[in-house]
Amino acid sequence: MTPFAKSTLAACALAGLAAAASAGTVEEGAKAYQEICAPCHSTDMRPLDGLHLSRSQWQEQIDRMSGFGADIPSGKVPALLDYLVATHGPAGNGQGGKQTK
Numbered sequence: 001m002t003p004f005a006k007s008t009l010a011a012c013a014l015a016g017l018a019a020a021a022s023a024g025t026v027e028e029g030a031k032a033y034q035e036i037c038a039p040c041h042s043t044d045m046r047p048l049d050g051l052h053l054s055r056s057q058w059q060e061q062i063d064r065m066s067g068f069g070a071d072i073p074s075g076k077v078p079a080l081l082d083y084l085v086a087t088h089g090p091a092g093n094g095q096g097g098k099q100t101k
């Protein structure tokens with residue numbers, strides 16, 4: 001599914017997150033976040049940086065977002081959760097990830 005060169009590049013960029021979940025799914029989740037969440041959640045608009053939620057809490061928020069009009073393909077949810085927990089997990093690791101600075 002992911003072209004070799006592209007996934008290698010992104011795997012390097014996300015090396016710090018790779019310990020929490022496999023690099024492939026975190027990378028996929030980061031992309032899904034950009035496509036699905038970033039239009040409504042950016043640095044200026046409703047930033048999520050300060051949030052540190054567990055996987056089930058993120059799941060609840062994702063469900064809630066559908067109610068706000070977010071179009072979230074269910075196939076992308078597991079990768080999204082991997083990414084969100086890796087960057088915005090309960091322990092506060094990752095300091096909010098890199099996508100929203």
Ligand code: HEC
Nearest residue numbers: 036037039040041046048051061062065068069070071072
């Ligand atoms: C259509 C716009 C839209 C999209 C797309 C969207 N959201 Fe939201 N989100 C909102 C709005 C509006 C709020 C604020 C309302 C509220 O919290 O009750 C919000 C609030 C949140 C909150 C609560 C913030 C807080 O400080 O408590 C979380 C967490 C969240 N969104 C996560 C996500 C994630 C993860 C995605 C991608 C899967 C996403 N959102 C996609 C509109 C959106």
